Amino acid sequence: MRSxxxxxxxxxxxxxxxxxxxxxxxxxxxxxxxxxxxxxxxKPCMDLLRRDAPATREWFIDPQIRERMIKAIYQEQDxxxxxxxxxxxGNSCKYFAITSFAFGESPTDIDYLxxxxxVFHDFLAHPGQSIRLIAAVGLCxxxxxxxxxxxxxxxxxxxxxxxxxxxxxxLFYHSSKRIQAQDENSAKMIDILNEMxxxxxxxxxxxxxxxxxxxxxxxxxxxxxxxxxxxSIEKALRQLD
Numbered sequence: 001m002r003s004x005x006x007x008x009x010x011x012x013x014x015x016x017x018x019x020x021x022x023x024x025x026x027x028x029x030x031x032x033x034x035x036x037x038x039x040x041x042x043k044p045c046m047d048l049l050r051r052d053a054p055a056t057r058e059w060f061i062d063p064q065i066r067e068r069m070i071k072a073i074y075q076e077q078d079x080x081x082x083x084x085x086x087x088x089x090g091n092s093c094k095y096f097a098i099t100s101f102a103f104g105e106s107p108t109d110i111d112y113l114x115x116x117x118x119v120f121h122d123f124l125a126h127p128g129q130s131i132r133l134i135a136a137v138g139l140c141x142x143x144x145x146x147x148x149x150x151x152x153x154x155x156x157x158x159x160x161x162x163x164x165x166x167x168x169x170x171l172f173y174h175s176s177k178r179i180q181a182q183d184e185n186s187a188k189m190i191d192i193l194n195e196m197x198x199x200x201x202x203x204x205x206x207x208x209x210x211x212x213x214x215x216x217x218x219x220x221x222x223x224x225x226x227x228x229x230x231x232s233i234e235k236a237l238r239q240l241d
Contacts, residue, residue, distance in 0.1 A: 018043075018059050025072040030081070037084045044091035057096045061109045070119055079128045086123060086131070089116050090138035098141075098192065110195055117142055117198060124150055133163055140174045142193060143200040148209050155216045161229045164220060168232035171213055175239035176203035214240045 024036035043056050059065060073089065076082040097112040116138070123135035124146065132150055139147035151167050159167070193200045205213070217233050217240075224230050 015055070015059055018056070022065065022068055022072070026075065030078055033076070033078070033081050037081050037088070041084050041088040044088060044095045057106070060092050060096050061112050063111065066112055066115060070115060073119060079131055083130055083134050086120070086134045086138060089119060090134070090141070092116070093138070094141055108192055110192070113192070114196055117196065129154060130163070133166065137166060137170055140170050142198060143174070143202070143204045145199070145201050145206065145209070148205055152209065152212055152216065155213070155220070161226050165229050165232045168217065168236040171236040172239050174204045175236070176205050176210060177239050177241070210240055
């Protein structure tokens with residue numbers, strides 16, 4: 001049997017290789033789980049025009065695969081591996097579960113989104129800040145006010161540089177200004193959120209949250225020396241104007 005590390009280098013990942021990686025997520029060996037999570041985590045982020053993309057999507061959104069994946073997420077105790085799994089779930093929602101022209105305008109998988117939403121919401125109370133952050137990031141696509149409150153609390157504390165960058169990127173892509181500029185896509189997302197039956201803010205962030213993030217980023221910016229992080233803040237602030 002080929003190792004997960006070998007599979008990472010493969011251009012096409014047949015279902016048996018994906019299944020092998022999924023099985024390895026519950027291995028007793030953290031190194032094996034880490035490799036498996038890395039392999040699976042790359043799949044939703046790969047070019048959606050790749051020849052293996054449609055088959056990979058079908059594998060990810062299969063109900064039985066989804067249940068096994070979520071079970072592995074809840075069982076994972078290593079925060080670094082858990083972070084990667086939650087990030088993978090968020091990308092799966094964004095690229096695989098929501099309607100995409102890349103797959104011939106495939107239908108949105110509401111059950112997948114509902115199950116993922118619950119996972120992210122459950123991990124908002126995790127003791128690890130990095131896990132709370134990535135769970136909140138996963139909820140940004142669902143326009144969750146609670147998720148933005150979590151990210152704001154992290155930003156007002158003592159965030160690491162990578163956390164500042166990640167939050168800034170989320171603000172750049174999910175700000176009210178950005179959402180308003182994408183009328184057609186925004187309307188589709190509203191229909192999806194209504195079908196899911198969850199609480200959400202139509203414009204992503206409320207006016208109060210927008211102002212709070214602007215103030216927090218402006219306070220952090222002068223203290224930073226990392227140009228990449230400063231640039232991410234600059235981009236976010238332009239969207240919050």
